[in-house]
Amino acid sequence: QVQLVESGGGLVQAGGSLRLTCAASGRAFSNYGMAWFHQAPGREREFVAGIAWSGGVTNYAESMKGRFTISRDNAKSALYLQVNSLKPGDTAVYYCGAAWRGGGTAQAPYTYWGQGTQVTVSS
Numbered sequence: 553q554v555q556l557v558e559s560g561g562g563l564v565q566a567g568g569s570l571r572l573t574c575a576a577s578g579r580a581f582s583n584y585g586m587a588w589f590h591q592a593p594g595r596e597r598e599f600v601a602g603i604a605w606s607g608g609v610t611n612y613a614e615s616m617k618g619r620f621t622i623s624r625d626n627a628k629s630a631l632y633l634q635v636n637s638l639k640p641g642d643t644a645v646y647y648c649g650a651a652w653r654g655g656g657t658a659q660a661p662y663t664y665w666g667q668g669t670q671v672t673v674s675s
Contacts, residue, residue: 554578554650554664561646561669568638574631574648574666581629585655587662588622588633590644599657601633638673645670
C-alpha cells in the first residue's frame with residue numbers, strides 16, 4: 553500500500569506558477585505509475601499528467617502541454633507538478649494517484665489517491 557498527501561496549492565493570479573507536491577509513504581514507490589488529475593466544481597475528475605513507473609516516460613493532457621511538467625524523485629518518494637502560465641480554467645482540486653506497475657489517462661488503474669490540494673487562479 554501507499555499513502556499520498558498533496559500540497560502546494562493556493563490562490564494565484566493568471567499567468568502565475570505553482571509547484572504541487574505529492575508525498576508518498578509506504579513501500580516500493582518506484583513500482584507505481586503516478587499521475588495528476590484535477591476536478592473542477594460540477595465536473596468529472598480529469599487526467600492532467602502522468603509519469604511511468606519505469607523509465608520516467610511522461611504524458612500530458614493536450615491543454616497542459618508546454619505549461620505543466622510532471623516529475624518524480626523515487627529516492628524521496630515524491631511526485632511533483634510544476635504548473636506555469638496558469639489560467640482561470642485551471643482552477644480545480646488537484647489529486648495525485650498511484651497505479652501499481654500501471655498508469656494511463658483513465659482513473660481506473662489508480663487505486664490510491666490523495667486528499668487533493670486546491671488551486672485557484674484569479675483573472
